[in-house]
Amino acid sequence: MKTKILSMLSDQDHYVSGQALCEQLQVSRTAVWKTMNQLREDGYEIESVPSKGYRITKRPDRITSEEIISRLHSRWAAQQVYYYESTDSTNNEARRLAEKGAVSGTLVVAEEQVQGKGRRGRSWVTPAGTAIAMSLLLRPGQFEQTRLQPDHAPMLTLVMGMAVAAACREVCGVEVGIKWPNDVVADGKKICGILTEMSCEMDYINYVVIGIGINTGIEQFPPELSQRAISLHILMGCRPDRAKLIDACMEKFEQYYDRFMRTQDFTSLLDEYNDCLLGKGDRVRVLSSEREFEGVSCGINTRGELMVRREDGTMEQIFAGEVSVRGIYGYV
Secondary structure, three states, rough: OOHHHHHHOOOOOOEOHHHHHHHHHHOOOOHHHHHHHHHHOOOOOEEEEOEEEEEEEEOOOOOOOHHHHHHOOOOOOOOOEEEEEOOOHHHHHHHHHHHHOOOOOOOOEEEEEEEEHHHHHHHEEEEEOEEEEEEEHHHHHOOOOOOHHHHHHOOHHHHHHHHHHHHHHHOOOOOOOOEEOOOEEEEEEEEEEEEEEEEEEEOEEEEEEEEEEEOOOOOOOOHHHHOOEEHHHHHHHHOOOOHHHHHHHHHHHHHHHHHHHHOOOOOHHHHHHHHOOOOOOOEEEEEEEOOEEEEEEEEEEEOOOEEEOOOOOOOEEEEEOOOEEEEOOOOO
């Protein structure tokens, strides 16, 4: 009942009467009163005025399943939310849920992450309250008319990058861009990393898990990270509303995902992505286990590959995989 009451109070700028809550939820006034007290214990400040009703005056910085669902405006993304105070990795939790049959759109969120995952086997710790650590489970084709081929799944990283960037602009008012293939960047520093993992057969995707880590509440980074990482708190001067930001990420992702799935490539997203792409037209260094070369970034193609023009004029099309791209004079 907490979620339903939070949803009703979240949708209103004015008071909601106890009678209206009772009638819509089909419960007694005593049940409503008890739930209000539980919400106050959770940190919500709720004003109660006779003959007017209830109104939330202040929300705690919480990303519980009740708080997230009560703020959602998405159609299917995050309609089921699993919240953990602490976990090894939200991607691991999402994979475990997927193996148990969790539906497409299931969202896993954790306050603390002790073995977070990154590209190329990297790991890190997410201290409680400092970030958004979440993973979205997808089963492409479960709710759509067509299935996604396994070799197209890596493009979902780029789709989520667009969603996070758009959400940060809308909710936090900060200017951000995308560093291909999996970072969202502000002020030349990383604010979000994205990791996509997949379980598949030869020509069939069982499920995809997209992990997102957004630096939200960190006030100061250690010296070894301060030149490459930044947080929304540092940019805004205050902590962002994490639940509102999660809602915006899910809503934006749905919009971009729907467009992506119509063609299963970046045909309809190409211009918008390249407008957000940082370093386009700049010299970059491409690094992999097999080779290293420099060239000029020319944006992505419809397959989500980064096009890099070498000094001899030939165009290389770089697939994300295990490749890293770095600016010649900095992180971007």
